[in-house]
Amino acid sequence: MPALRVIILWHQHQPFYKDLVTGEYRLPWVRLHALKDYYGMVKLLDEFPNVHQTFNLVPSLITQIQDYVNGTAQDPFLKVAARPAKDLTTTERRFALQYLFQANPVHMIGRYPRYQALWELFRGAGDSPERADKYFQAQDFTDLQVLSQIAWFDEFFLEDPEIAALIKKGHGYSLEDQAFVVARQRELVGEVIPAHAAAAQQGRIEISTSPFYHPILPLVCDTNMGAASTPGLPLPQNRFRHPEDAREQLWRGLDLHQQVFGVRPVGVWPSEGSVSEEVLSIAQTLGVKWMATDEGVLGRSLGINCARDGDGRLSAADAEKLYTIHQFESGS
Numbered sequence: 001m002p003a004l005r006v007i008i009l010w011h012q013h014q015p016f017y018k019d020l021v022t023g024e025y026r027l028p029w030v031r032l033h034a035l036k037d038y039y040g041m042v043k044l045l046d047e048f049p050n051v052h053q054t055f056n057l058v059p060s061l062i063t064q065i066q067d068y069v070n071g072t073a074q075d076p077f078l079k080v081a082a083r084p085a086k087d088l089t090t091t092e093r094r095f096a097l098q099y100l101f102q103a104n105p106v107h108m109i110g111r112y113p114r115y116q117a118l119w120e121l122f123r124g125a126g127d128s129p130e131r132a133d134k135y136f137q138a139q140d141f142t143d144l145q146v147l148s149q150i151a152w153f154d155e156f157f158l159e160d161p162e163i164a165a166l167i168k169k170g171h172g173y174s175l176e177d178q179a180f181v182v183a184r185q186r187e188l189v190g191e192v193i194p195a196h197a198a199a200a201q202q203g204r205i206e207i208s209t210s211p212f213y214h215p216i217l218p219l220v221c222d223t224n225m226g227a228a229s230t231p232g233l234p235l236p237q238n239r240f241r242h243p244e245d246a247r248e249q250l251w252r253g254l255d256l257h258q259q260v261f262g263v264r265p266v267g268v269w270p271s272e273g274s275v276s277e278e279v280l281s282i283a284q285t286l287g288v289k290w291m292a293t294d295e296g297v298l299g300r301s302l303g304i305n306c307a308r309d310g311d312g313r314l315s316a317a318d319a320e321k322l323y324t325i326h327q328f329e330s331g332s
Contacts (some may be wrong), residue, residue: 014061030068059209059212081178085141114147145173208267212250212252222243225276
């Protein structure tokens, strides 16, 4: 039987949530997914030493993780989870009720009976923070603040004896418990980058990068390229053409990776998988050896449809073109 070589690439991307005017993070997803996903996904590979995977850590994600680890990142969701319940203003209590139940009701809320009970109390008030506020006492808020954070902890982190003890306690959390959970988050987020670095050094994973602020590189090079992939597409009246900016975005991504991991990456996931000959030429001059994209881009490049039948199967001819590596050669 012929061997099938499968490349598994995890694109770990978060938008840049930091408000550069106020310095505050508008949304908590970098922190929460660093707690719930990023560490565990690479740590799980310890159990499968023969499985090699590629993790694309985008610069906008790395810099935000660094902010949380350094203690310079604050988001309103963390602030309301950290404040003593008795000190919460009416606005903050309702904010907590509105947003601290933003978790999967079965796999995250449902695994903690007290969290589930609080969620049902909120649901019983018609999912209305204003109405639910009348039924939540200070202890209810403290329990909600603690459990809404633990619910995002990765399974590996739940094995920590102190965290396991808090889970066993179940309810009636103290201010000390609340402060512990908030402080431990910073430590756990701090394990994400070292875990990836260690796996890469051991040769078990490859880490690739993306342009720094995740721009669509072909359009930064030339907005007229929009019509190359989509003929007839209305183009901006004022053409934007700055390949030097595209180069800078890519260079900064490569540079940050080298600062963090000590090696220059050779692979890139271009934002949204978008490429053009000009982008590939720029990447080539910067030492990039491979870029990944999707079958839609490939189909437009080769003039094929990659159409599948009702069972999701491609024709043999299309499959041969799709499931292969394509090489770019500069004309210069």
